[in-house]
Amino acid sequence: xxxxxxxxxxxxxxxxxxxxxxxxxxxxxxVINLAHGVQYMLGAYLGASLAAATGSFWLGLLLALPxxxxxxxALEFLIFRHLYDRDHLAQVLATFGxxxxxxxxxxxxxxxxxxxxxxxxxxxxxxxxMPGLQxxxxxxxxxxxxxxxxxxxxxxVEHTRAGALVRAGASNRPMLAALGIDTSRxxxxxxxxxxxxxxxAGMMAAPILSVEPGMGDTVLILAFVVIVIGGxxxxxxxxxxxLLVGLVETLGRSLxxxxxxxxxxxxxxxxxxxSIGSMLVYIAMALILAVRPRGLFPARAG
Amino acid sequence: xxxxxxxxxxxLLVFALLAAAPLLGLGEGWVMTLLARGMILGLAALSLWLVxxxxxxxxxxxAAMLGIGAYAVVALDDARVTEALVVAPVAIGGAAxxxxxxxxxxxxxxxxPFIMITLAFGQMxxxxxxxxxxxxxxxGYTLYGxxxxxxxxxxxxxxxxxxxCLALLAGAYLACRMLLASRFGRVLRAxxxxxxxxxxxxxxxxxxxxxxxxxxxxxxxxxxxxxANATEFVAPSFLAWQRSGELLFMVIxxxxxxxxxxxxxxxxxxxxxxxxxxxxxxxxxxxxxLLVLAVxxxxxxxxxxxxxxxxxxxxx
Numbered sequence: 001x002x003x004x005x006x007x008x009x010x011x012x013x014x015x016x017x018x019x020x021x022x023x024x025x026x027x028x029x030x031v032i033n034l035a036h037g038v039q040y041m042l043g044a045y046l047g048a049s050l051a052a053a054t055g056s057f058w059l060g061l062l063l064a065l066p067x068x069x070x071x072x073x074a075l076e077f078l079i080f081r082h083l084y085d086r087d088h089l090a091q092v093l094a095t096f097g098x099x100x101x102x103x104x105x106x107x108x109x110x111x112x113x114x115x116x117x118x119x120x121x122x123x124x125x126x127x128x129x130m131p132g133l134q135x136x137x138x139x140x141x142x143x144x145x146x147x148x149x150x151x152x153x154x155x156x157v158e159h160t161r162a163g164a165l166v167r168a169g170a171s172n173r174p175m176l177a178a179l180g181i182d183t184s185r186x187x188x189x190x191x192x193x194x195x196x197x198x199x200x201a202g203m204m205a206a207p208i209l210s211v212e213p214g215m216g217d218t219v220l221i222l223a224f225v226v227i228v229i230g231g232x233x234x235x236x237x238x239x240x241x242x243l244l245v246g247l248v249e250t251l252g253r254s255l256x257x258x259x260x261x262x263x264x265x266x267x268x269x270x271x272x273x274x275s276i277g278s279m280l281v282y283i284a285m286a287l288i289l290a291v292r293p294r295g296l297f298p299a300r301a302g
Numbered sequence: 303x304x305x306x307x308x309x310x311x312x313x314l315l316v317f318a319l320l321a322a323a324p325l326l327g328l329g330e331g332w333v334m335t336l337l338a339r340g341m342i343l344g345l346a347a348l349s350l351w352l353v354x355x356x357x358x359x360x361x362x363x364x365a366a367m368l369g370i371g372a373y374a375v376v377a378l379d380d381a382r383v384t385e386a387l388v389v390a391p392v393a394i395g396g397a398a399x400x401x402x403x404x405x406x407x408x409x410x411x412x413x414x415p416f417i418m419i420t421l422a423f424g425q426m427x428x429x430x431x432x433x434x435x436x437x438x439x440x441x442g443y444t445l446y447g448x449x450x451x452x453x454x455x456x457x458x459x460x461x462x463x464x465x466x467c468l469a470l471l472a473g474a475y476l477a478c479r480m481l482l483a484s485r486f487g488r489v490l491r492a493x494x495x496x497x498x499x500x501x502x503x504x505x506x507x508x509x510x511x512x513x514x515x516x517x518x519x520x521x522x523x524x525x526x527x528x529x530a531n532a533t534e535f536v537a538p539s540f541l542a543w544q545r546s547g548e549l550l551f552m553v554i555x556x557x558x559x560x561x562x563x564x565x566x567x568x569x570x571x572x573x574x575x576x577x578x579x580x581x582x583x584x585x586x587x588x589x590x591x592l593l594v595l596a597v598x599x600x601x602x603x604x605x606x607x608x609x610x611x612x613x614x615x616x617x618x
Contacts, residue, residue, distance in 0.1 A: 082598055088414075089360065093554040094597035096547065101590025108584055221421070221543060228418045268435075275433030282422035289422075290407055293415040 003135060004254045005247065010139050012246020013146030017201035018219055019226040019238045020153060021194020027170035027233020029187050031080060032088050034095040036198055036223065037216025038102045039075075043068045043199025044206045044215065045106055048117045057120035057207075064203055065196060072195020076188055084187070099217075107213045114210035142204050149200065150239055157235050166190060170233030222249070225285050231295030241296065245281055252277035312605070313562045316569070317472050324461055334460050335532075336576055341467040342528045344568040345474055347552040349521035351564035352478060354553055356487070357514045358494030362417045362546050363404075363424025367397040367519040369431060369541030371526020376443045376536045380436070386449040386457065386527075393527035394520045400427070401519020402512065409511050412497075424546055431538040442537025449531055457531055467528060471565065474521055478561040481517070490514055555596060557603020566604045 022036045046067045051060025079098060083091045119138045126134035157163035165186055168176045177183050202216075209215065226245050230237025257273030264272065288296065323337055350364045371393035378389050404423040408416055437443045448457040456462045481487050493500045493507035500507050530536050539545070556567025574592070578585035600607060 079594060086597070089354075089550075089554045089558070090597045093551055094594050096551055097590040097593030097597070099590070100586045100593065104584050104586035104590065108587065217544070224418065224421075228414065232414065271433045271435050271439070275429040278429045279426050282425040286407070286419050286422040289411060289415045289419050293411040 001255075002129065002133065004251055006135060006139065006143070008247035008250035009243060010143045010146075010246070011250055012243040013143055013150070014201045014205055015219070015222055015226055015246055016150060016239050016242035017146060017204075018198045019223040019230070019242050020150075020235055021191075021197045022223050023227040023230065023233055023235065023238045024166060024170070024190050025194050026227060028166055028173070028190050029080075029084060029169075030173065031083060032091045032095070033080070034092060034220065035075065035098040035102070036194070037218075037220030038099050039068065039072060039195045039198040039216070040202040040205075040219050041106065041211075041213070041216035042071055042102065043202030044117075044209075044211045045110055045115070045202075046071075046199065047203030048115050048206050048211050049110070051117065057118070061203055065200060068199025068202075069192050069196040071199070072192045073188065075195070076191040080191060081184070081187075103213045103216075110213075112213060114212040115206075117206040117211060119207045138207060142208075145204060146201075149197070153197075153235060162186075162189065222281070225281060227295075229285055229288050229295055231297040234295070234297040237295060237297030244284075248280050248284055249278075252280035256280075309560075312566075312608070313475065316562075316566065317468070320468050321465075324464060331460070334464055336572065338464055338467050338532050339529075340569045340572045341464075341471045342525050342532055343549070343552065343572065344565040345467075345471050345528070346522050346525035347549050347556070347564040347568045348471070348474055348478060348561060349518040349525065350549050351553050351556075351558070351561050352481075352514055352518040352521070354550070355558040355561065355563070356478075356482060356494070357490050357511050359409075359412060359511065359515075360417050360550070361420040362543060362550065363420035363422070363427075364518075364522060364549050365541050365543070365545035366404075366424040366427035367401055367522035368526040368529065368545070368549075369427060369536075369538070370397045370400050371523030372530040372536045372540050373431060373434075373437070373526075374523070375445065375449065375527055375530040376437050379445050380443075384447070384449050385453070386451045386531075389449050390524060390527050394523045397523025397526065398516050398520035401522075402516040405512050405515035405519075409508060409515065421543060421546070424541065424543055428538055428541040428543070431541050438537075440538060442535055442539075445530065445534045445536070448534060449527075463532070467532075470524065470528070474524075475561060475565065482561070486510065486513070551593075555593070555603060557600075557605040559602055560605045563603050563605040570604055 018036065018040050021039075022033065025031055025033050025036070043064060047060050047064040049060075050063045050067070051057045054060055054063065075098065079094065083094055086094075123138040123141050125137055127137050127140065129135050157166055165176065165181060168181075169183070169186060169190075173183070201219075222245060226241045227238055229244065230239070230241030253274065254277075256277040257270045260269040260273040260276075263269075320337065320341065324334065346364070346368050349367070350361065353359050353361050353364070374393035374396045375389055378384070378392060383389065404420070408419040408423065411419060431437075432440050448455075448463075451457055457466065482491065489500065489505055489507075489510050493505075493510060497507050526540070529540070552567040552571050553564045554567070555571055556563030556565065574589060575585065578588050582588070596604075600610065602610060
């Protein structure tokens with residue numbers, strides 16, 4: 001139970017790293033970026049191959065961060081810049097095109113077989129939380145790194161000038177532009193940082209998940225769930241919603257089959273439990289949206 | 303009159319080509335399979351267009367209606383009922399009922415929350431289908447054969463199935479046009495442009511949107527019935543959100559300006575995939591940039607292309 005709760009928190013933290021960029025891009029620039037999941041995948045691949053090339057997980061991580069940042073900036077410059085004044089549907093189709101292209105490019109470069117990434121030696125093994133209860137050290141490290149990143153992001157958004165502009169943009173974009181702020185530079189910055197955060201999440205996830213083309217798609221849809229529950233444009237909302245979604249998803253899948261076994265025969269209990277467990281996140285989202293269509297912590301004014 | 307003819311020219315041409323395809327020596331198995339798939343998904347995309355283009359609400363859960371139609375075929379096949387005159391109405395009714403029930407909740411919102419709520423209902427339907435152990439669960443269900451039509455094996459014949467799909471697609475397209483031109487359609491479109499004004503003249507958009515959503519669900523259910531018969535296999539992947547996304551991309555690529563855009567977008571995307579797939583196994587590497595370019599340069603989708611070209615010629 002405690003292990004599952006920790007797994008849920010750790011999954012939630014990863015989701016937050018992806019969702020933070022997504023919610024800022026959506027909130028500040030009003031762009032629906034389906035290609036955000038691809039940036040998570042790129043992070044995992046770049047981290048994995050740079051780690052293999054340099055022989056060190058840490059060096060790979062260090063090099064992959066600027067690499068994903070560069071990928072994000074290039075995408076913004078080449079494609080997204082031209083989509084800001086278009087409607088959401090055009091953005092959806094264009095970013096779908098980006099997904100197709102990059103998924104296939106990754107298959108072409110790295111092959112379609114999943115890549116394995118070794119856990120760094122420093123963080124191998126487990127840690128005894130309680131007598132008889134071991135938990136992998138690496139997962140705890142993800143939790144810590146994610147929390148640290150969330151803290152940094154909070155400082156950046158709440159206590160710097162750029163952060164104030166980002167918050168202003170999420171609240172009322174035309175007003176920000178009317179005040180003479182260079183929004184195109186701000187957008188480039190937000191997009192690049194969002195891409196880097198997603199890439200960072202991908203790198204962190206690489207040793208515990210399989211690195212394969214299309215790995216971003218599942219994360220993407222959950223990240224959208226997170227930002228809508230949390231309120232579009234709100235980093236704080238995304239953080240709480242990500243933890244909620246991570247916990248619900250992990251605990252639902254592991255505990256429901258057990259619970260249903262109390263009332264049902266083992267085989268139908270496993271079947272029904274697994275499917276209801278996967279559904280829980282969506283049921284929660286539908287309920288929250290039916291009551292509060294703008295999410296738990298709406299950022300937009302008016 | 304001339305403009306009405308010009309507006310009807312493109313749909314007429316495409317439907318005529320589809321009707322003539324088997325006669326033009328394109329009667330080979332894989333071509334017919336591809337065309338049938340195009341027409342069926344075209345019908346599904348057309349029903350989605352009614353929601354997205356007609357009512358102005360973006361749904362990301364439309365594959366659920368398609369899948370419910372397909373699973374109606376499975377459920378009746380399992381109960382040894384294979385008569386299309388029974389199966390098709392059940393498929394349509396089941397999908398329409400699902401649309402009305404979920405729409406009643408989802409339509410309380412609009413915009414991005416509507417996208418996400420429809421996604422949520424779609425995912426619930428998907429996980430339910432995956433847990434139906436009696437119908438194969440994750441692995442899907444292989445049908446014993448195609449449905450019979452009034453006791454005959456008409457659907458088994460390649461030509462018969464082709465023309466049935468074409469007739470249903472053309473009929474659905476005409477029905478959509480008539481629906482949009484009716485008073486009901488005018489209120490629907492007015493609510494898309496400005497819901498507040500519609501309320502100000504004393505109408506509530508909600509029942510109109512709900513009915514449109516239900517009709518779209520029924521049409522998608524019919525498409526699901528046809529799709530199950532075309533592939534003779536049904537799996538939960540029919541209901542996956544990726545399929546909903548695909549339908550949405552077809553609608554957007556075709557253009558929201560006219561219901562025919564949905565049909566055009568579907569055919570264009572499927573034929574493009576097929577053609578690029580013949581060129582290289584990494585066809586997605588070509589399709590992706592093409593889609594991006596289409597968005598950047600085709601402002602009104604494919605149906606807007608003639609007007610856009612005419613505009614460019616006039617400007618010189």
